[in-house]
Amino acid sequence: MQDAPEFQPYGLPHLTVIFLTIVLPFALAAIVQRTRSQRLEKVIIGVLSAVLLVNYIVYLLFIRSQGLVDWWQMLPMQMCDWGMVVVIVAMWTGSQRWFEVAYFWGIGGTLQAVLTPNLRFGFPDWRFISFFTSHCGIIISVVFLMLTRRYRPYPMSIVRVWLWSEFYFVVTLITDEMTGFNYGFVLHKPEAFSILSFLSDSRPLYLLQMHGVALLFFLGLYAPFAVVDLFRRGQSTGGSGEPPLSEIERVPR
Known part of the structure; x- marks a missing residue:
């Protein structure tokens, strides 16, 4: 374990993982x-x-068998754990509502973990492989659903997923207080550099800012769809913001 290579952010293995995460869902969707x-x-x-x-x-069984962690460090309380369950449910049920949660959690939360991973071990260490298999697998699954089933978020999706996120936050906060383990980075910032590193060192303010960051992520993830919707509406009205001529002609005189 001591000979495990150190993780190098944006080294060749990391860039390869990012490349595969982008390419695989498009390749799979194209085949379908x-x-x-x-x-x-x-x-x-x-x-x-x-x-x-x-x-x-396998990850849980292995780390437990090696005595690397205690049981209270193995609870399924990370955001990616919940995201994994949600995206699997979305794939098998074909539910738009479950997809919404998978989209905002899978892309918003997991993407950050892929780009700025809280990881010490580099390739080919099994922890590197397991970490990116779980996180990238969620993103690949979400994008695959978007491409094959034309799923997308809507304005009310933000509200619904925000409520689910608050539920996760409360459960995680209670779990962290009981176990002392930093699930969801609710107790303190992650060790590795990430966007959370810019937040306050004061815990109450940190938690408040974390909510703000989550909301910004949600709005940012919805923004491309909002832009497309506005563009389409502009086209349907001739780009002037006025109703098309066919609609005007229907107005009784």
């Missing part, structure tokens, strides 16, 4: 759309689900 096979889509969903679950279970 080209073959138009629902069976193949189910197979891909099954593989993605199995990879996420098996990776999670």
Whole structure:
């Protein structure tokens, strides 16, 4: 364990992981759309689900067998743990509501972990592989759903996911206070540099700012869809913000 290579942010292994995370969902979606096979889509969903679950279970069993952590450090209380469950449920149920949660949690929370991972071990250490398998697997699954089923968030999605996030926050806060473990980085900032590093050292203010960061992430993740919607509305009204001529002609004189 002492010989494990140190993780190098944006080194070749890290950049390779980021590249695969971008390419894989588009490649998988292209295969499904080209073959138009629902069976193949189910197979891909099954593989993605199995990879996420098996990776999670094997990771827990291994670190426990090595005596690396205590049981209270193995609880499924990280945001990526909840995100994994939600995205698997979304893939198998085809639910727009579950997709919304998976989108904002999977992209908003997990993407930050991929770009600025709280990780000490580099490739080919098994912890490097397991960490990125879980986090990147969630992102790949979310984007795959967006491409194959045309799912997308809507304005009310932000409200619904915010309420789910508050539920996660309360449960995590209670768990952290009981165990002393920093699930969800609610007790303190992560050791590795991330956007949370810029927040206050005062815990009450830190938690308040964390909520603000989450809201900004949610708004930022919805922004591209809002822009597209505005653009389409502008096109339908001739770009002038006025109703099209066909609509004006229907107005009774």
